[in-house]
Amino acid sequence: MGLGTLTTFQAYQVFISSVLLFVAQLDPLPENFDNHERKACRSLFPGPTRWMTPGCLKEFKSFNFPRELPDVQALATAAKARIVRFECASSGGLNIEQRAHALDALSFNDQCSLAQFSWVSEWRKHSFLIHLRDADQALKVQLANGRGHELKLNLRLGWQGRISTLFHGQTRFTAQLHLRRKLDRWVLQTLPGRRLPRVERTLDAISSLVNPRVLSSYIRLLCNGWMTSRRFQGRGFCSFRCGVQEDSIEHFSKCRMVKSYFRRSLDLHPPDQGWELDHFLCMDVRCDLMRSNNGDEDRFSRTCRRRAFGCYALYIPYNSIRHVSVDAVDFPDVFDHFVKNRELGVDQCGGLSV
Numbered sequence: 268m269g270l271g272t273l274t275t276f277q278a279y280q281v282f283i284s285s286v287l288l289f290v291a292q293l294d295p296l297p298e299n300f301d302n303h304e305r306k307a308c309r310s311l312f313p314g315p316t317r318w319m320t321p322g323c324l325k326e327f328k329s330f331n332f333p334r335e336l337p338d339v340q341a342l343a344t345a346a347k348a349r350i351v352r353f354e355c356a357s358s359g360g361l362n363i364e365q366r367a368h369a370l371d372a373l374s375f376n377d378q379c380s381l382a383q384f385s386w387v388s389e390w391r392k393h394s395f396l397i398h399l400r401d402a403d404q405a406l407k408v409q410l411a412n413g414r415g416h417e418l419k420l421n422l423r424l425g426w427q428g429r430i431s432t433l434f435h436g437q438t439r440f441t442a443q444l445h446l447r448r449k450l451d452r453w454v455l456q457t458l459p460g461r462r463l464p465r466v467e468r469t470l471d472a473i474s475s476l477v478n479p480r481v482l483s484s485y486i487r488l489l490c491n492g493w494m495t496s497r498r499f500q501g502r503g504f505c506s507f508r509c510g511v512q513e514d515s516i517e518h519f520s521k522c523r524m525v526k527s528y529f530r531r532s533l534d535l536h537p538p539d540q541g542w543e544l545d546h547f548l549c550m551d552v553r554c555d556l557m558r559s560n561n562g563d564e565d566r567f568s569r570t571c572r573r574r575a576f577g578c579y580a581l582y583i584p585y586n587s588i589r590h591v592s593v594d595a596v597d598f599p600d601v602f603d604h605f606v607k608n609r610e611l612g613v614d615q616c617g618g619l620s621v
Contacts, residue, residue, distance in 0.1 A: 272483035275311050276327070276334035283307070284337040291343035292350055293395040304339070315499065318492035322441035329442045330486055331474035341434035342427065347402030349427045367400040409433040449490045454517070455545050465550040472568040473575050484579040489548060491516065493582065494589060506588045508595045520547035525581065528599065532606045533577045549574040580605045 270278060287296075297303070301321075308321045327335035351363050391397075409415060418429040443463065450462040457465065466489060474482060487493065496503035497515030505511045507524040519525050520543040529535040537546045545551035549571055584601045587593035593601055 271480055273334055273479040280337055284339050287339060288342055288346055292346045295398050296340060296343055314492040318490050320445060323445045326442035331470045332482055333479055338435055341431040344402050344405060344434050345427045345431040347399050348406040348430060351399050351403040353423055363396060363399050363403060367396045456542050457545050457550055469549045469571045472571045476568060476572045477575055481576050481579040484582045485575045488578050506585055506595060507598060517544055520544040528602050529577050532603050533573050535573055535577060
């Protein structure tokens with residue numbers, strides 16, 4: 268529906284994961300759940316192939332984003348453990364261990380038919396008692412390894428969400444690894460070992476100064492998620508009518524039309540040679556030098572904010588041009604209106620207000 272990243276995260280949690288987890292309190296997830304989740308993420312977060320993966324979406328808060336995709340597998344295990352721990356607690360609990368042991372010791376007499384024996388045997392392997400016992404044992408293993416001592420296990424309110432963090436082992440550090448790989452694919456002047464730290468500093472600086480949609484568009488830019496012709500192995504002319512036969516993020520960082528928009532509307536002055544793409548991705552050394560020499564953290568944050576918003580103000584009308592809802596001739600006026608009237612105010616000093 269094109270709701271945006273933040274609203275899509277919220278809609279997924281309300282309409283998808285909550286319904287699925289209601290059933291997952293007793294039943295296991297399907298064996299092909301990863302394939303279904305991957306297809307759902309491609310539909311809900313459209314873009315070029317593998318610009319973003321489900322594992323990264325489950326760690327989206329590591330990008331300083333306010334929401335992330337629920338880890339349904341971890342939450343399903345935590346939900347079963349919650350059932351074992353708190354269900355019928357006033358009556359002594361469910362006694363899952365004893366019930367599961369009795370189920371394993373179930374025997375049949377001579378009066379049982381072959382069909383009945385086959386049905387009971389198959390049902391016993393997939394009984395909810397077995398799944399609850401397995402979840403409880405998995406939790407005990409995590410606690411035996413020394414994890415969870417800070418989770419306040421004696422509190423029932425929010426217990427499932429806290430315990431689910433113990434089962435996030437498969438997706439930990441996936442977002443940082445994915446972003447590092449994406450940054451290494453860019454032809455940048457910044458050394459590979461310094462790219463991710465600079466991006467993380469920029470994300471930390473702008474996270475409290477911009478709307479989530481601006482932050483989302485900046486993350487999409489870093490992950491090469493724009494629907495450019497180059498991204499789909501094509502050529503095409505520049506969408507901003509500069510006359511160059513290339514439609515790519517690398518070209519946009521050097522495009523004379525884009526540079527003029529940034530100078531006029533955002534008071535940004537991209538370098539002339541070499542560092543254009545680093546500047547476009549908000550990771551060139553000029554910001555670092557400015558911060559270290561002047562010690563003005565607020566100025567550093569505002570500069571990063573303007574750059575991130577410039578990418579956002581470029582990305583949204585670019586999609587409009589791609590969908591033929593805005594003509595490239597009208598793009599300068601659309602860009603100026605987008606910057607001045609929709610998101611940012613201009614202070615008396617000519618800079619962008621915080």
